[in-house]
Amino acid sequence: MSRKHHITLQVNGDEHEFLCEPQQTLLDVIRDELMLTGTKEGCATGDCGACSVMLDGRLVCSCLVLAVEAEGTSVETIEGMASGDRLHPLQRNFLELNGLQCGICTPGILIAARALLEKNPNPTETEARYWLAGNLCRCTGYDKVIRSVLAAAAEMRGA
Amino acid sequence: MTTILDKPGFNPDRKYKIIGTSPVKHDGFDKVTGRAKFAADAFLPGMLVGKFLRSPHPHAWLRKIDISKALKVAGVKAIVTRDDFPEIKQGTGGGDMTRIAMAREKVLWEGHPVAAVAATSEAAAKAALKLIEVEYEVLPHVIDPVAAMQADAPVLHDYMRTKGVKGPDAERPTNIVERLVLSVGDADSAFKDADVIVEHEYDTKPMHQGYIEPQSCIANASEDGQVELWCCTQAPWVYRDRLTDILKLDSAKIRIQQSELGGGFGGKTTFYAEPVAILLSRKAKAPVKMTLTRVEVLKATGPVSGTHTRIKMGCKKDGTIVAADAELVFQTGPYTGSAFTNAPQAMFTRYDLKNVKTVSYEVVSNRPKVSSFRAPCVPQAVFGVEGVVSELANRIGMDQIDFRLKNAIVEGHKTIYGEVFTKIGFVETLKAAKACDHYNSPLPKGWGRGVACGFWFNRGGETAGTVNLAPDGTLTIILGTADVAGSRMSMSMMAAEEFGIPVDRVRSILADTHSLGYNRVTAGSRTTFSSGMIVVDASRKIIAELCRRAAKIWGVPEDGVVFEDGHCRPASSNVGDFTPLSMKDIASKTTYTMGAIAGHSEMNVTGAGPGFGLHIVDVDVDRQTGLVAIKRYTVVEDAGKAISPQQVEGQYQGGAVQGIGWALNEEYIYGADGRLQNAGFLDYRMPVASDVPMIDTVIVEVPNPKHPFGLRGVGEVPVTPTMAAIGNAIGEAIGIRPRSLPMSPPKVLKLIEEARVKGLGG
Ligand code: FES
Ligand code: FES
Numbered sequence: 001m002s003r004k005h006h007i008t009l010q011v012n013g014d015e016h017e018f019l020c021e022p023q024q025t026l027l028d029v030i031r032d033e034l035m036l037t038g039t040k041e042g043c044a045t046g047d048c049g050a051c052s053v054m055l056d057g058r059l060v061c062s063c064l065v066l067a068v069e070a071e072g073t074s075v076e077t078i079e080g081m082a083s084g085d086r087l088h089p090l091q092r093n094f095l096e097l098n099g100l101q102c103g104i105c106t107p108g109i110l111i112a113a114r115a116l117l118e119k120n121p122n123p124t125e126t127e128a129r130y131w132l133a134g135n136l137c138r139c140t141g142y143d144k145v146i147r148s149v150l151a152a153a154a155e156m157r158g159a
Numbered sequence: 160m161t162t163i164l165d166k167p168g169f170n171p172d173r174k175y176k177i178i179g180t181s182p183v184k185h186d187g188f189d190k191v192t193g194r195a196k197f198a199a200d201a202f203l204p205g206m207l208v209g210k211f212l213r214s215p216h217p218h219a220w221l222r223k224i225d226i227s228k229a230l231k232v233a234g235v236k237a238i239v240t241r242d243d244f245p246e247i248k249q250g251t252g253g254g255d256m257t258r259i260a261m262a263r264e265k266v267l268w269e270g271h272p273v274a275a276v277a278a279t280s281e282a283a284a285k286a287a288l289k290l291i292e293v294e295y296e297v298l299p300h301v302i303d304p305v306a307a308m309q310a311d312a313p314v315l316h317d318y319m320r321t322k323g324v325k326g327p328d329a330e331r332p333t334n335i336v337e338r339l340v341l342s343v344g345d346a347d348s349a350f351k352d353a354d355v356i357v358e359h360e361y362d363t364k365p366m367h368q369g370y371i372e373p374q375s376c377i378a379n380a381s382e383d384g385q386v387e388l389w390c391c392t393q394a395p396w397v398y399r400d401r402l403t404d405i406l407k408l409d410s411a412k413i414r415i416q417q418s419e420l421g422g423g424f425g426g427k428t429t430f431y432a433e434p435v436a437i438l439l440s441r442k443a444k445a446p447v448k449m450t451l452t453r454v455e456v457l458k459a460t461g462p463v464s465g466t467h468t469r470i471k472m473g474c475k476k477d478g479t480i481v482a483a484d485a486e487l488v489f490q491t492g493p494y495t496g497s498a499f500t501n502a503p504q505a506m507f508t509r510y511d512l513k514n515v516k517t518v519s520y521e522v523v524s525n526r527p528k529v530s531s532f533r534a535p536c537v538p539q540a541v542f543g544v545e546g547v548v549s550e551l552a553n554r555i556g557m558d559q560i561d562f563r564l565k566n567a568i569v570e571g572h573k574t575i576y577g578e579v580f581t582k583i584g585f586v587e588t589l590k591a592a593k594a595c596d597h598y599n600s601p602l603p604k605g606w607g608r609g610v611a612c613g614f615w616f617n618r619g620g621e622t623a624g625t626v627n628l629a630p631d632g633t634l635t636i637i638l639g640t641a642d643v644a645g646s647r648m649s650m651s652m653m654a655a656e657e658f659g660i661p662v663d664r665v666r667s668i669l670a671d672t673h674s675l676g677y678n679r680v681t682a683g684s685r686t687t688f689s690s691g692m693i694v695v696d697a698s699r700k701i702i703a704e705l706c707r708r709a710a711k712i713w714g715v716p717e718d719g720v721v722f723e724d725g726h727c728r729p730a731s732s733n734v735g736d737f738t739p740l741s742m743k744d745i746a747s748k749t750t751y752t753m754g755a756i757a758g759h760s761e762m763n764v765t766g767a768g769p770g771f772g773l774h775i776v777d778v779d780v781d782r783q784t785g786l787v788a789i790k791r792y793t794v795v796e797d798a799g800k801a802i803s804p805q806q807v808e809g810q811y812q813g814g815a816v817q818g819i820g821w822a823l824n825e826e827y828i829y830g831a832d833g834r835l836q837n838a839g840f841l842d843y844r845m846p847v848a849s850d851v852p853m854i855d856t857v858i859v860e861v862p863n864p865k866h867p868f869g870l871r872g873v874g875e876v877p878v879t880p881t882m883a884a885i886g887n888a889i890g891e892a893i894g895i896r897p898r899s900l901p902m903s904p905p906k907v908l909k910l911i912e913e914a915r916v917k918g919l920g921g
Binding site: 021023040041042043045087092095098103106110130135138139142143147 | 181183184186187188190191192193194195196197199200202280282368369370371372373419420421422423424450452453643644645805806808809812813814815816817839840841845846847848849850851853854
């Protein structure tokens with residue numbers, strides 16, 4: 001077996017370190033070593049978006065990032081989205097508008113949607129749909145997902 | 160004894176406080192914060208990783224498996240092969256299940272498990288898999304079901320004889336599992352009364368249920384023979400009974416706890432890795448986790464049956480349909496169990512047909528064993544039927560919905576399978592569709608509009624559950640059905656309504672198999688109906704007990720107490736002047752009365768009200784590429800009574816978009832070598848957010864009098880008419896209606912050219 005690598009990084013603002021094998025992905029490590037299981041694996045090939053996280057402020061599929069590449073980076077996962085007991089407006093709107101059914105896609109969609117609203121606080125329906133085209137949801141048919149995102153955007157703009 | 164099934168107590172004039180509202184799901188908070196535990200999110204100390212070795216061949220004798228080298232890999236703790244499974248006779252239910260879990264005499268599809276390894280790391284397990292030596296004797300294979308029916312096709316099982324045929328054909332080894340005839344009246348002669356007859360052949364492709372959570376489980380077997388199993392499942396009790404059957408275990412020694420379910424849609428009604436993980440754990444004497452990869456999910460779980468059908472229907476000029484005739488072939492994978500018998504029962508059920516003939520076949524071939532999916536085997540048949548119905552309406556120049564109204568069934572209809580319907584809402588659904596904004600909006604030039612109808616039986620069945628009253632007056636509900644999209648919340652709402660208390664004072668959880676009696680699979684749109692019945696029954700038992708306790712406390716006769724809005728009150732001023740007792744007042748003093756209060760109920764729930772729906776869709780077809788864009792979509796469906804309208808809408812929308820994927824994109828593509836070529840989400844392309852518009856919904860409410868609140872199941876109907884509606888819309892747009900799924904750009908482009916040559920369409 002190959003030698004393990006020692007990695008230090010920030011996750012949701014906290015310092016973490018772990019040992020990983022060279023072939024392990026950031027997703028593997030987030031889930032299996034750091035035990036942050038809110039980030040999901042739906043495909044491991046970059047096609048479903050369930051593993052979406054922010055890496056140094058960039059939206060990535062954590063299944064496509066090697067864990068060793070994360071040295072010195074700052075990662076944000078779903079576990080860091082609410083502040084204290086205050087949900088992020090996206091989280092609250094998904095709850096109130098039934099933007100989730102089974103919920104397996106939800107963490108990835110919330111992370112991706114937050115990245116959208118940071119770039120574009122006033123997306124059209126079409127822009128939201130194209131931005132989230134990398135996040136598969138098999139339950140909802142996307143209708144209530146998109147409505148939740150647009151409602152959260154409006155709320156955050158104070159509209 | 161009279162039960163809630165005889166006396167549901169449905170009251171059409173009842174004013175609801177909670178039912179019909181859409182409060183936030185209690186399990187939702189954990190799902191938006193990442194706390195919710197899905198199957199792969201659990202870990203046990205000392206847990207090993209389990210991995211499968213799978214067959215690269217679609218059909219071969221399995222001659223020899225040598226695991227000696229693999230066992231020597233550092234970190235490998237156990238290897239399981241066919242030799243670890245008890246022998247169960249081929250061609251029996253248990254025999255098939257054990258052979259799906261692990262190949263025995265033969266491998267029967269690419270991806271069939273042949274061995275599994277448990278090791279301390281995934282890397283060690285994978286290294287060991289490479290060292291397992293398997294000797295195959297490759298056989299010719301057959302993928303397509305119609306090809307598999309031919310006399311010269313490679314036969315999968317020497318022992319198989321077609322059920323339902325007589326004569327020399329009945330003696331031959333075959334791939335045709337069964338030939339089933341279901342008829343009423345005399346279709347052949349009735350066609351003579353038809354002014355117009357339409358007959359076409361259709362085919363549909365297998366699609367995968369497509370749940371985003373791959374199957375995952377943890378098995379923990381101890382030395383004394385006990386097993387704990389954690390997994391994502393729609394059917395914990397079914398898993399238990401089948402696992403005890405194939406592994407020869409006592410039910411008392413296996414406890415299954417369902418995790419949060421990351422989608423199932425029928426695909427998690429049957430197990431894959433679970434028996435293997437149990438055997439690995441037994442051998443390794445450690446917990447073993449097995450999580451399927453997406454490639455494994457696509458190659459070796461699900462999908463739904465592909466079909467080939469021929470549909471013929473005839474009507475008079477006034478619109479009366481006089482006869483229908485259908486021939487249907489269902490592909491089931493290498494073993495029986497497609498639920499194909501649903502199709503002849505449901506395919507025409509919504510029209511009042513006196514003369515129907517159907518002949519259905521179930522056929523094995525070298526593909527993964529099919530699994531359930533929303534309204535199993537019905538949408539495939541409806542794709543053809545509603546295509547023919549639309550063409551008949553066009554041929555006699557009648558409005559699409561009027562034509563369906565003319566033939567619509569009503570209360571009292573006796574179905575082809577013998578059931579006589581009580582109150583149904585098909586006519587109301589059609590009228591709501593006719594009145595809705597979408598149907599009455601002008602269609603932009605060049606677009607096509609299609610409609611199609613669907614039906615599903617809706618199911619009941621064995622269900623058990625418990626409601627507990629805590630000293631502070633709050634309620635906890637223990638459910639045996641799975642929660643696929645929010646049913647825990649619906650149960651909490653129904654209990655809260657029955658007690659007249661805020662829903663926040665109720666919580667529902669999902670039981671393990673030791674905690675309740677048998678619960679049938681969560682499928683067939685039975686859960687909110689059946690578990691709802693159990694919850695109301697158990698709640699009523701608690702209410703009766705609360706009244707008994709209040710009578711005792713007040714020293715009055717039991718019938719002197721009534722229960723309303725969470726309180727026991729004197730039935731009248733004659734009983735006495737007592738301050739009402741709240742649930743908490745009574746529950747906090749149970750030590751002094753007769754002990755804790757709980758309600759339990761278990762029964763074979765009957766009275767599920769059938770469901771009907773109609774979909775309207777507008778499409779725009781790119782004449783250069785054949786690409787179909789869904790521009791507008793409306794689902795109209797009878798819910799009986801929507802407990803949580805938001806959740807009902809979610810079912811309508813989700814079902815419709817799954818149908819859109821099935822209609823336009825999703826299919827299994829096999830090479831000549833019998834291997835699946837698109838086993839990944841990039842090439843097996845499900846709809847993404849930018850592929851679809853908002854999905855409008857119209858919830859029709861024709862109450863089911865057999866349920867205390869009038870509800871009907873709503874989960875299956877939304878996928879039954881989708882492909883047909885889209886096919887009809889494309890036909891209206893381009894002049895020729897596609898008859899083969901998926902209606903992908905190359906196929907549609909061909910039809911556009913054909914229409915051009917024939918001078919049809921726009
Ligand atoms: S798991 Fe990373 S995109 Fe699907
Ligand atoms: S809510 Fe189930 S996959 Fe999106």
